[in-house]
């Protein structure tokens with residue numbers, strides 16, 4: 085049986101696999117903000133990125149390793165293909181963290197070997213020990229993944245895993261890369277690995293899985309029953325294609341049904357000891373932060389973090405819940421940190437009240453960031469009577485999107501109505517502070533704003549999605565706008581909130597355009613699509 089830490093380790097890959105979602109690219113400040121929140125959430129490992137992809141990815145992993153991974157904090161991990169150049173770069177990026185991990189991988193399925201890598205099984209069996217031991221010569225903590233394990237020949241998989249462990253891998257990860265397997269098959273595969281790999285007791289077994297058939301969470305729970313003790317997951321289930329297994333669903337599944345899962349950990353079924361180290365009351369906040377910064381809107385009926393997850397609509401249900409919550413509720417919303425929107429601050433609140441509330445919400449802002457947040461707060465308080473926690477969260481997430489901005493929005497003015505042609509006037513400043521103004525006519529005020537912005541920024545793009553929702557209730561609520569646009573074949577998203585939805589739309593559009601421009605300046609590799617030649621080991 086594989087090593088058992090006595091509970092499930094949560095390996096969060098929101099910043100690596102999650103960031104591979106179309107349109108979800110994040111800047112350095114945003115990655116740092118998410119990593120800090122993941123540390124507050126209590127995940128065991130943060131996969132912070134793929135350092136070899138680009139200079140930007142490298143710097144983000146390095147910053148997270150410097151600022152987020154403490155002695156008592158999460159392990160900071162980077163992804164590396166089974167190549168010495170990738171592994172070296174990964175090592176350099178994660179090295180500032182006291183607890184650091186290199187996660188290296190190579191595909192093991194025949195379909196990947198033949199069509200993607202153009203390598204034989206024999207090649208893989210010689211690359212794995214060379215690369216795992218190289219990684220192990222740099223750090224103590226090495227994870228090895230057999231990409232597309234779920235479609236690999238199990239006998240070959242056993243051989244590769246045995247070799248990886250013998251070369252020093254302490255964690256063996258079994259990915260269902262294409263989301264193909266079913267729960268009982270996955271459980272059986274994990275059990276067969278446990279029974280057929282002679283040195284499996286020297287490693288922790290981990291699983292990674294995609295949601296192409298909507299089975300990722302169910303697959304993982306079956307894997308846990310068969311000895312998997314690390315789950316690779318993402319906040320809101322974001323990730324490549326249909327996404328990854330959702331962290332919040334796994335954690336809450338293991339919590340709510342712990343009496344069912346406890347015996348698989350050798351515990352009494354009524355043991356109260358948690359099965360993960362996640363602080364469940366941080367889940368809602370983490371979900372909102374990730375959604376705001378990635379522009380990946382959470383569907384209302386999404387388990388645990390969707391807007392309707394705790395809403396009872398039918399009269400019969402409402403009546404039952406009023407008599408006894410347990411009639412229709414298996415999770416109390418407070419457990420995942422969903423509070424009534426506390427009306428906390430207003431126009432007369434001072435800086436220290438804002439700072440104190442921000443700290444209570446878990447935002448530890450630097451002096452400059454607090455100054456900026458306070459200015460935004462004052463501006464909002466002039467337009468909106470009660471400032472809620474959600475408003476403060478919107479202010480913070482707005483702020484972290486700005487630092488690398490190429491274009492700054494200086495003025496938005498629209499005229500529209502049933503007898504007017506919707507017209508927008510926009511002033512934009514470039515990175516040197518030079519301003520330009522133009523006007524455009526559109527089918528509506530938002531269309532007019534986008535046309536004016538397009539003619540000023542002159543960055544070819546196509547608007548793919550525009551969505552507005554209110555942050556809180558009430559006529560003076562802030563409207564949150566998410567925009568997704570396509571430029572040079574890739575998706576980019578932007579998000580913004582304001583009491584004026586037209587202003588929010590203009591800012592969200594600018595945020596998306598800024599991302600598009602920033603990504604044009606770098607050439608970034610994809611860990612799974614871009615092939616690698618196995619470089620020889622650097623000579624000593």
Ligand code: KIV
Nearest residue numbers: 189229231232259261
């Ligand atoms: O889906 C996958 O196989 C991966 C690996 C790189 C772990 O993301």
Ligand code: ZN
Nearest residue numbers: 101261292324
């Ligand atoms: Zn993946």
